Amino acid sequence: MEPIASSALSYVLKDGDCFIVANAAGDIEGGSDGFFHNDTRLLSRFSLRLGESQPALLSATVSRDNVMFVAHLTNRPLPPLGGSPAAQGVIHLQRERFLRGDRLYERIACVNYGQGIVRLPLRLWFAADFRDMFEVRGSVRAARGELCAVDPTPDAVHFRYQGLDQAWRSSVLSFSRQPSLLSEEMAEFLLELGPGAREEVYIECGLTAAASPSSKHFRNGAVQARVAMRTRQRxxxxxxxxxxxxxxxxxxxxxxxxxxxxxxxxxxxxxxxxxxxxxxxxxxxxxxxxxxxxxxxxxxxxxxxxxxxxxxxxxxxxxxxxxxxxxxxxxxxxxxxxxxxxxxxxxxxxxxxxxxxxxxxxxxxxxxxxxxxxxxxxxxxxxxxxxxxxxxxxxxxxxxxxxxxxxxxxxxxxxxxxxxxxxxxxxxxxxxxxxxxxxxxxxxxxxxxxxxxxxxxxxxxxxxxxxxxxxxxxxxxxxxxxxxxxxxxxxxxxxxxxxxxxxxxxxxxxxxxxxxxxxxxxxxxxxxxxxxxxxxxxxxxxxxxxxxxxxxxxxxxxxxxxxxxxxxxxxxxxxxxxxxxxxxxxxxxxxxxxxxxxxxxxxxxxxxxxxxxxxxxxxxxxxxxxxxxxxxxxxxxGLEIDGWRGEIRVERPMLPTGIDYVAVRRVAVDNRRVDVVFQRQGERVSVHLEGRDAAAVPLRFFGG
CATH class of the missing domain: 1.50.10.10 (Glycosyltransferase)
Structure with a gap:
């Protein structure tokens, strides 16, 4: 069985048993996109709009440490909502997102670079189909469980599904402020932005409701996510x-x-x-x-x-x-x-x-x-x-x-x-x-x-x-x-x-x-x-x-x-x-x-x-x-570490084409750490050890 393709370049985050796949704008639009936990899709749609209009994408990236997704967007022309229409390109939207502890955290920051007041209808469209990963890949099932009615509350949306295994699966979207309009598929935040003004909306999605999404929650969670990732890399x-x-x-x-x-x-x-x-x-x-x-x-x-x-x-x-x-x-x-x-x-x-x-x-x-x-x-x-x-x-x-x-x-x-x-x-x-x-x-x-x-x-x-x-x-x-x-x-x-x-x-x-x-x-x-x-x-x-x-x-x-x-x-x-x-x-x-x-x-x-x-x-x-x-x-x-002897062996090393120097930093040998340094010298490659423990670790070198 061959899985279906995503419609556009995907941007991926993962932590533990949850991951998210979205497009460059940060939207989940179907196909293989989604926010998943334990092979179940908790969000099958999560799309940002300005009124009826899709924001124009400026750029998108995932941070070098794979923790934070950031998309920069701007408005297309906005219709007047009790004031003057907003010209294209005066509203800057920045979507920032990370995962931590089986929970999705998102911040949407809006800044008005125009000369007049803008009333911004920020809309989030959402859905949760609770499809199994094998269904997302293309498996056709004879029957599915019961998808319950969506339950909107003043500052959250609750999704529930009872599978054929009788297990209940749930996800909750929680907002930092009450939407001006909330339905089973859309939340609208009507933001009034003066010239140079900035407004932020914080959103969390997890298996349970968040206490209250906020700037503090977002910052603290981001720090924890980065520390955990740094620990894994180190x-x-x-x-x-x-x-x-x-x-x-x-x-x-x-x-x-x-x-x-x-x-x-x-x-x-x-x-x-x-x-x-x-x-x-x-x-x-x-x-x-x-x-x-x-x-x-x-x-x-x-x-x-x-x-x-x-x-x-x-x-x-x-x-x-x-x-x-x-x-x-x-x-x-x-x-x-x-x-x-x-x-x-x-x-x-x-x-x-x-x-x-x-x-x-x-x-x-x-x-x-x-x-x-x-x-x-x-x-x-x-x-x-x-x-x-x-x-x-x-x-x-x-x-x-x-x-x-x-x-x-x-x-x-x-x-x-x-x-x-x-x-x-x-x-x-x-x-x-x-x-x-x-x-x-x-x-x-x-x-x-x-x-x-x-x-x-x-x-x-x-x-x-x-x-x-x-x-x-x-x-x-x-x-x-x-x-x-x-x-x-x-x-x-x-x-x-x-x-x-x-x-x-x-x-x-x-x-x-x-x-x-x-x-x-x-x-x-x-x-x-x-x-x-x-x-x-x-x-x-x-x-x-x-x-x-x-x-x-x-x-x-x-x-x-x-x-x-x-x-x-x-x-x-x-x-x-x-x-x-x-x-x-x-x-x-x-x-x-x-x-x-x-x-x-x-x-x-x-x-x-x-x-x-x-x-x-x-x-x-x-x-x-x-x-x-x-x-x-x-x-x-040609580098090997002999743990029985506590030594490093290098045999006839060659360096990659166009590279004259390679250092492998903090190589563990017993309880010691050394840097193994390779240097091109004419037709040969030399190798030596550096670092505090270099003198204590034997190096056996064959050829070069």
Whole structure:
């Protein structure tokens, strides 16, 4: 099911479990716009008018820290209301908005720059449809609950809805002053403005009524929102370079990750993306944590703790659940509560479980925090045992999937659209399906468990998991390799037939470290040809393959996180120059997207003077798209932190094109913080540590 597109450029804010999507004027006008809380739309219309006229937009922006939306507007000619008509462009309106504590705060400030008195009919049109996010995305329901009559009171409007799950959902619009006219769909404030006069209206929307919206409430809430956002950003290291635009991209990516990260009881957790996926996803969060692990291991810790807490304990075909399996996504809306869809807590992702184990191993290497691993150990054992059970049931020993119910996802890898896995002639394969990259994740998971078991002095178990890793590695090399292409096929189907299709998936095998070096070099060379490399990033499917379409969701588009994983894999096998090339293309694409990489964009080839082509319903921002900037940079710098030894390792670093200096500020090593500074010196790149703790942290440098 493909979501509907928003009609115009959207401006997004998020805090906790609520977010708002509106147009440049700050209006919510339908489509995918709205103010949402827990997958339910609390406001489906929220539009500002001056009488019958729509204000003219001057500019709109979201602050650099992603806290405050600001729109500047002016009046079109106003009809006389007992006085002289107001000419166009004499009234300045400034809409300021932020979210805090599941509540929307807004200030509308009006200033008269004309020479005469203006009576300004400020009107707000509103509605609340309480539609579930899946309805907003396009799902058609046989029945809905009861939408109650709107209840206007002197200074507020109450909306209520009783869902088919019998739960009551409500939202309340509260005003700082009583409207001169109030109905079930509109509030009018008749403001009289003398020359140079300023009037303000404060509005709040939340699950309950506000005590009294005011300037003080607005200012205090804004301070709290900014402090909370600043705290989230300060956990992470910061990148500084000799390139202001490059720094702006890094800062925007860092701010987007802070925006999308919610503080849960188990720790920080990056929600997947806005608007469609503003909720905990397993795969997305694990990959985001891997992308940012070198800069902020706290995200990985929060992700691991949350996913361990929600690990499946029982079998359920409807939920695609089995003991030990790690959650794919969770939803809190009405359709999940009524089980119209299985996504209340859904486990239909074949790759999330091995990725969870892989992240735990990477977290341990990054931090040396064996005590946390000990607390996770039962969850890690259960997850690994699930992987083993599924592999043991497959004829080749592969980790495969087949959905348990027709309501579940038909494809359960990261390319989970219905048409993303197929044979060379375009036909769809029978299940169960073993995806090539998933075998790489399983290999990495077994290796991670072997290393952790050895750390725990459990030598026999460590040897067992190392043998499992080697077994799956050999099976992949034997069954997936296509010698005529020097590449791996995308999947092996339920009949044991290889889907001989060239996709970006084998790039993830390189990230996992599975292929032998000669084959890894061949995969890398293929990925860098025009069949894959558009000039902006890597296509998910090579041009010329059956079902190739550069405008599709998974069959020829460019996903930044996919390109970043491939780049990290290519760099792992020694080609850091290719990582620099891929980072350059993605950076230049980001510039065209206002420094915010979308979930995906179209896979058209880059031409002289061209720009990347947007995919119309991509999430923006999206966590693993924002995190890709940092994975790409790490692939170039060759920087690793060894938490066991408390040291920093840098191997054959290269700097981004046009950048002669990069400093990674406040890198955490044990309880110390250091700055890692890279400097181009002719054909070489040097590296040194700075900061108060620099002398206490060992630096191992290889090549340059």
């Amino acid at each position: 956990r992470s290291s910061q990148v500084r370079s000799g390139g202001p635009l490059f720094d702006a991209w890094m800062d925007k990516s860092r701010a987007d990750l802070a925006l999308l990260t919610s503080e849960l009881e188990t720790g920080p957790y990056p929600y997947a993306g806005i608007p469609w996926f503003s909720t905990p996803f397993g795969r997305d969060a694990v990959i985001t944590a891997l992308q940012t692990l070198w800069l902020d291991p706290g995200i990985a810790r929060g992700v691991l703790a949350f996913l361990a807490h929600h690990q499946a304990q029982e079998e359920s075909a409807f939920l695609d659940a089995a003991p030990g399996k790690i959650m794919h996504e969770t939803r809190k809306g009405e359709m999940a509560a009524t089980r119209e869809l299985p996504f209340g807590r859904y486990y239909g992702g074949v790759d999330t479980t091995p990725l969870f184990v892989t992240l735990a191993g990477a977290f341990a290497e990054r931090t040396g925090d064996l005590a946390f691993i000990e607390r996770l150990w039962p969850a890690l054992r259960a997850a690994t045992e699930w992987i083993e059970r599924v592999c043991d049931a497959n004829r080749d020993g592969f980790l495969d999937y087949a959905r348990g119910s027709e309501t579940g996802l038909s494809n359960q890898g990261w390319k989970d659209s219905e048409d993303s896995v197929f044979h060379a002639d375009g036909r769809f394969p029978p299940g169960p399906i073993a995806l090539v990259e998933v075998q790489g994740y399983a290999y990495a998971a077994f290796r991670a468990m072997a290393i952790l078991a050895k750390r725990r002095n459990d030598v026999d178990v460590a040897m067992h998991w190392q043998e499992r890793a080697e077994r799956i590695r050999e099976a992949v090399e034997n069954r997936f390799w296509m010698s005529e292409f020097g590449f791996y096929g995308i999947a092996v189907d339920g009949d044991g037939e290889l889907c001989r299709v060239r996709s970006s998936n084998p790039g993830h095998l390189l990230f996992a470290g599975l292929p032998e070096p000669e084959r890894a070099a061949s995969v890398a060379a293929n990925l860098l040809t025009p069949a894959f490399h558009t000039g902006w990033g890597l296509r998910t499917l090579a041009s010329g393959e059956a079902r190739y379409n550069p405008m599709s969701y998974h069959n020829g588009s460019v996903w930044p996180h996919d390109t970043a994983l491939c780049a990290a894999g290519i760099a792992r096998y020694g080609d850091r120059a290719a990582a620099v090339r891929l980072l350059r293309g993605m950076f230049e694409a980001a510039v065209h997207f206002d420094l915010r990489l979308p979930e995906l964009f179209c896979g058209f080839p880059r031409a002289q003077g061209s720009t990347p082509v947007a995919y119309p319903v991509a999430c923006l921002p999206q966590a693993w798209a924002a995190g890709s900037a940092f994975m790409l940079l790490q692939a170039c710098l």
